[in-house]
Amino acid sequence: MSHLQTENLTYIYGAGTPFKITALDNININIEKGDFVAIIGHTGSGKSTLVQHLNGLLKPTDGKIFLDGENIHQSKSKLFDTRYRVGLCFQYPEYQLFESTVYKDIAFGPTNMGLSVTEIDERVRKAAKYVGIPDEMLSKSPFDLSGGEKRRVAIAGVISMEPEILILDEPTSGLDPMGREQILDLIKNYRETTGNTVIIVSHSMDDVARFATKVIVMNDAKVDLTGTVDDIFENSTHLQDIGLSVPQITEVFIKLREKGYPVSEKVYTVEQGYNELKRLFEGSVNND
Amino acid sequence: MAIIKFENVTFRYESDEEGVVLAPAVKDFSLSIEKGEFVAILGHNGSGKSTLAKLANGLLLPEKGRVLVDGMDTINEEDDIKIKQTVGVVFQNPDNQIVATIVEEDVAFGPENLGIEPTEIRRRVDNALKTVGMYEYRKHGPHKLSGGQKQRVAIAGIIAMEPRCIILDEPTAMLDPIGRRDVMNAIKRLNRELGITVVFITHYMEEAVEADRIVVMDDSRLVMDGTPKEVFADADKIRSIGLDVPQTCQLADMLRNDGIKLKNDLLSIDELVENIDDLLKGQ
Amino acid sequence: MIKDITLGQYFPMNSVVHKLDPRLKLLFVTSFIVMVFLSNNFISLAFCFLVTALVIAISKIPLKTVLKGLKPIILIVVITSILQIAYNDGGITLVDVWKIKITSGGVLTAVFMALRISLLIVMSTMLTYTTSPTSLTNGLDRIFAPFKKIGLDFHTITMIMTIALRFIPTLIEEVDKIMSAQKSRGANFEQGSIIKRAKALIPLFIPLLFNSIRRAYELANAMTCRCYNGGQGKTTMNALKFSKRDYLGLLAVILVIISIILLNIYCGEYNAEFTFGLAI
Numbered sequence: 001m002s003h004l005q006t007e008n009l010t011y012i013y014g015a016g017t018p019f020k021i022t023a024l025d026n027i028n029i030n031i032e033k034g035d036f037v038a039i040i041g042h043t044g045s046g047k048s049t050l051v052q053h054l055n056g057l058l059k060p061t062d063g064k065i066f067l068d069g070e071n072i073h074q075s076k077s078k079l080f081d082t083r084y085r086v087g088l089c090f091q092y093p094e095y096q097l098f099e100s101t102v103y104k105d106i107a108f109g110p111t112n113m114g115l116s117v118t119e120i121d122e123r124v125r126k127a128a129k130y131v132g133i134p135d136e137m138l139s140k141s142p143f144d145l146s147g148g149e150k151r152r153v154a155i156a157g158v159i160s161m162e163p164e165i166l167i168l169d170e171p172t173s174g175l176d177p178m179g180r181e182q183i184l185d186l187i188k189n190y191r192e193t194t195g196n197t198v199i200i201v202s203h204s205m206d207d208v209a210r211f212a213t214k215v216i217v218m219n220d221a222k223v224d225l226t227g228t229v230d231d232i233f234e235n236s237t238h239l240q241d242i243g244l245s246v247p248q249i250t251e252v253f254i255k256l257r258e259k260g261y262p263v264s265e266k267v268y269t270v271e272q273g274y275n276e277l278k279r280l281f282e283g284s285v286n287n288d
Numbered sequence: 289m290a291i292i293k294f295e296n297v298t299f300r301y302e303s304d305e306e307g308v309v310l311a312p313a314v315k316d317f318s319l320s321i322e323k324g325e326f327v328a329i330l331g332h333n334g335s336g337k338s339t340l341a342k343l344a345n346g347l348l349l350p351e352k353g354r355v356l357v358d359g360m361d362t363i364n365e366e367d368d369i370k371i372k373q374t375v376g377v378v379f380q381n382p383d384n385q386i387v388a389t390i391v392e393e394d395v396a397f398g399p400e401n402l403g404i405e406p407t408e409i410r411r412r413v414d415n416a417l418k419t420v421g422m423y424e425y426r427k428h429g430p431h432k433l434s435g436g437q438k439q440r441v442a443i444a445g446i447i448a449m450e451p452r453c454i455i456l457d458e459p460t461a462m463l464d465p466i467g468r469r470d471v472m473n474a475i476k477r478l479n480r481e482l483g484i485t486v487v488f489i490t491h492y493m494e495e496a497v498e499a500d501r502i503v504v505m506d507d508s509r510l511v512m513d514g515t516p517k518e519v520f521a522d523a524d525k526i527r528s529i530g531l532d533v534p535q536t537c538q539l540a541d542m543l544r545n546d547g548i549k550l551k552n553d554l555l556s557i558d559e560l561v562e563n564i565d566d567l568l569k570g571q
Numbered sequence: 572m573i574k575d576i577t578l579g580q581y582f583p584m585n586s587v588v589h590k591l592d593p594r595l596k597l598l599f600v601t602s603f604i605v606m607v608f609l610s611n612n613f614i615s616l617a618f619c620f621l622v623t624a625l626v627i628a629i630s631k632i633p634l635k636t637v638l639k640g641l642k643p644i645i646l647i648v649v650i651t652s653i654l655q656i657a658y659n660d661g662g663i664t665l666v667d668v669w670k671i672k673i674t675s676g677g678v679l680t681a682v683f684m685a686l687r688i689s690l691l692i693v694m695s696t697m698l699t700y701t702t703s704p705t706s707l708t709n710g711l712d713r714i715f716a717p718f719k720k721i722g723l724d725f726h727t728i729t730m731i732m733t734i735a736l737r738f739i740p741t742l743i744e745e746v747d748k749i750m751s752a753q754k755s756r757g758a759n760f761e762q763g764s765i766i767k768r769a770k771a772l773i774p775l776f777i778p779l780l781f782n783s784i785r786r787a788y789e790l791a792n793a794m795t796c797r798c799y800n801g802g803q804g805k806t807t808m809n810a811l812k813f814s815k816r817d818y819l820g821l822l823a824v825i826l827v828i829i830s831i832i833l834l835n836i837y838c839g840e841y842n843a844e845f846t847f848g849l850a851i
Contacts, residue, residue, distance in 0.1 A: 042464055042465065042466060043434060043435070043464045043466070043467070044434075052751065055755055057751050057754060057755060080757070083754065083755060083756075083757055084757060087755070088752075088755040089755075090748065090751065090752040090755070093752065095749070095778055095781075095782050096748075096749050096752040096753065096774075096778050097778060098773065098774045098777035098778045098781075108753075108756050108757075108758075108774065109756040109757055112756060112757030112758060112759070113757055143781065146333070146334065147333060148333065157756060158755070158756065161756065161757070173462065174461050174462055175333070176332040176333045176491040176530070176531075177332070177491060177493075177530065177531055177532040178332050178333075178530035178531075179332075179333060203464045203465055204465065243464075243465060243466045244465065245465035247535060248494065248534060248535040248536055248557060249535045249536075249539060251557050252535075252536065252539070252557050252560055252561055255557060255558070255561040256561060256564065256565075259561070259565055261568070270535050270538045270539050270542070273535075273539050274539060274542045274543065277539070277543060277548075277564065278543070278546065278548075280568065281543075281548055281567075281568070342792070345796060347792060347795060347796065369798050369800070372795070372796055372797075372798050373798060376796060376797075377793075377796045379789060379792070379793060381789060383741055383786070384785075384786045384789035384790050384793065385789070385790070385793040386737065387733070387734065387737060387790070387793075387794060387797075388704075388705045388733060388737060389581065389703060389704045389705060389733065389736055389737045390581075390583075390703050390705060392808075393703065393705040393706075393808070393809075396807075396808035397794075397797055397799070398797040398798060399806075399808070400805050400806050400807055400808060401797060401798040401799050401800065401805055402798055403804040403805065403806050404806060405806065406806060406807060406808055406809070406810040409806065409808040410808055413808060427583050428583075429581070429583075429740075430737070431740035431741060431744075442793075445797060446796075446797070449797065449798065
C-alpha cells in the first residue's frame, strides 16, 4: 500500500465563474515510505497547488487523497491529523516567523498539537539540531537573524511537528550558492537520520538531481513525467522545452548529441560528464 | 572619466542597539567603472555587494572615502537629483519597486518626478517598455504579472529616466528560470544596444559570465577584479570564498588535468562544446 | 469576502467613459450622488436609473461585473429596507398580523431607499472601474491644487491613496499565504471563542506587519532612486486637458443635473397611495 496517494485529483480555481482556471488536472501520484521525491515544474505548472492538497490545506474540486490508505477529508479530525503528519514548509518561510524568540517559533507547531512541555522542549531542541541552529540562538529574536538562519529556523518550525512526510516548497529560492548547499545538505541529513519521506518542490533539476529517488515533472496542471532521475534525464531536451532549467553540464551533452556524438542522455553531474567525455576521447583515439 | 568611482570607501550600518558598533559592510573599497562597461559584482550574501548599489547613487553616504558619479561627489546634496538621474538602481524584489497601479503609469513615475514634458514622457515610456519587451502589457495592472515581467517593468521605470548607468541588485534572485532568462536578455540589450553602463550584482555564476568584467567581493572587500576568463581561471580561490565555478569550467579543468588539450578560457556551454568538437575532429 | 469588494478596482476597457477627464467624472459622480438623494419621486429616480444604465452601456463593462459591486452591501440594503418597512406606516395597510403591520408607504419607501443606495454604489463603482487610480488621484490632485496656497497639501494624501491601492492585491495575497503557512503548523483560525480567535490572529498579523514595514522601506528606497521628492515640480504623462469630448461630456452632465432638478420640481414628491395605485 502506498504511503501517500492521489486519485484523479483535480482542482479548479474560481469554479463556476468565467475566470475559472484548472490548476490541477486529474493527478495520480504514488509516494512510498522513505521516498525522496522531487516535484519539478515552472511557475504556474500546478506544483505548489498540488502540495497544498497533500496536507489538506486545499480541498480538491474532484478526486481523493489517501494517507496510508485513508481519505484525508474523511473527517475534520482526520484532516487536522494530516496537517501534523504531512508537514508543509512554504516558499520563503522566513516571512512567516512571528514569535519573540526562535525557541517559541519552533515550538508553535508542537504547542498547537497539544503536547506536554517536556515533549515540546525535546522536539524543539531536536529540530534545531537538524537545521544547525545552536542552543544559544534559541533565545534570540528570529528577526535579528541573517536570511539563511531565518530560513533554517522556519524549516525547524515544521520539522518540530515530527511529520512522517516533510514537504518543502522551493526551499533554496533566493539563497546564494553556499546557503543553497547548506539547506540541501540539512534536508539530506534529515532524511538519512529519520528515514522519513521528503518531498521537495523546485523549478530546477540542479537542486534535486543528486538526491531524489523519484521525480515528478509537472506541466500545465498535469503530471508530465514520473520516474527516477535517470528516467527523467532521458528527456532532458523536453525539460528545457517546458521551461525548466537543467544543469549546465546536461546542456553540454544535449549540444554534443545534436552534433552527432554518441554520448549518454543521463548526464547531470560533473563527474558523470567527465567519465562520459573521457570515454569519448579514448574511444576516438582507439579508432584512429 | 569614470562614470562611478569608489575611492577608499568604508561604510557601516548603525545598530538598533545603543552602544553597539557594527563591523563595516564595505571596507577600504576602491573601484572605477568606465562608461559603457558591463560589470558583474559577485559575492555571497552579506559580502557587502548590495551596500555598494546604495552607495553608488547616494542612497547611502560613505563613512570614509568618497563616491564620485560622473565627477559629482555623492555627499553634495545639491547634486542629489542629478546623481540619481545618472545612476538608476533596480532592486531584488520587483513587488516593492512598483508604485502605480498601471504598468505605463509606473514607468512614467521617474520622468514625472523629473518634471519632463508629457509628450516626451510618453515617448520615453513607450521606448522603455519596448526595450524590455513589455509594451503590450502597458495597460495591465502590475499584480497580475509574473515575477520576471514585474522586474522588467521595474527596469523600464529606470530606463525611462534615461540614466547613463544602471545598477541591478540581484534582480533575478527571486525569479524562475524563464523570468531569469527574460530579465537577463533585457539587461544585455541595455548594454549592447543602448550603450548604458551596467553594474550587475548577482551570485549566479552563469549570469556573471555574460559580463565584460567581474568584481568579486568577500568580507566587505574587493578580492578579485578581471575578465570572466581571468576570474574563473582561479577556481580554487572562487570556491574558497563560498562561490561556485560554472560546471563547464570544472569539467574542462578535470579533463585538462588528464592531458586532454582543452583551451583554458572556456566559459560558456557553446565554447566548451565547440572546443570538444574541434579536438575530437582533429584526432 | 475581502475579494468581493470591488470599490476601488479598475476595469480597463476602451470606451468613451474611460477616456473622459477624471475631474469631469469626479464632478459628475459627486453631483449625481447629491441628485439621487434629492430625487423625491419615482420618475426622477427612474431617470437616474436610466442615466446609470446608459453610463454602464457606454463604458462596455459587463453588467455582471458591475452588479458584483453590490454584493457586499446587500446586507445593508436589506436591513435599511426592513427598518423602513417596520417604521413607516403611511398609505394603505397591506398586512396586519399580530404586531407586524406592513403598509404600502413602508414598502414603497423601502424600495425607494434600496434603489437609492444601489444607484449610489453602482455609480461610485463605475467611477473607479472606468478611472485608473493614478488618473483618479491625478484628478484629485488638480482639483485640490489651489488649496496648497492655504497650506493644505493634498499631494501627499493622493500619493498615499495610490500606494494603498497598488498594494491591496499584494497584501491580500500575502495574508492568504501566511494563513496557509500557519495552518500548516496547526494554527486554527476558524474555531474557538472570540478571545481564542483573536489570539490566533497574532501569527498572521505579526509577520504581516514586519513584511509591510520591510516593503515600505524598500519602496521608499525605490521611490528615492526614481527622484521622488514629495511631488515638487512633478509633471504628468497623461496631463489633464479638457478635450472636445470632455466639453461634450460636461454638457451632458449639466443636462442630466438640470433634468433631475426639473423632474423633482414638476413631478412633485411621491405620494404613496397614488404611486401604489399606478403600480397596480
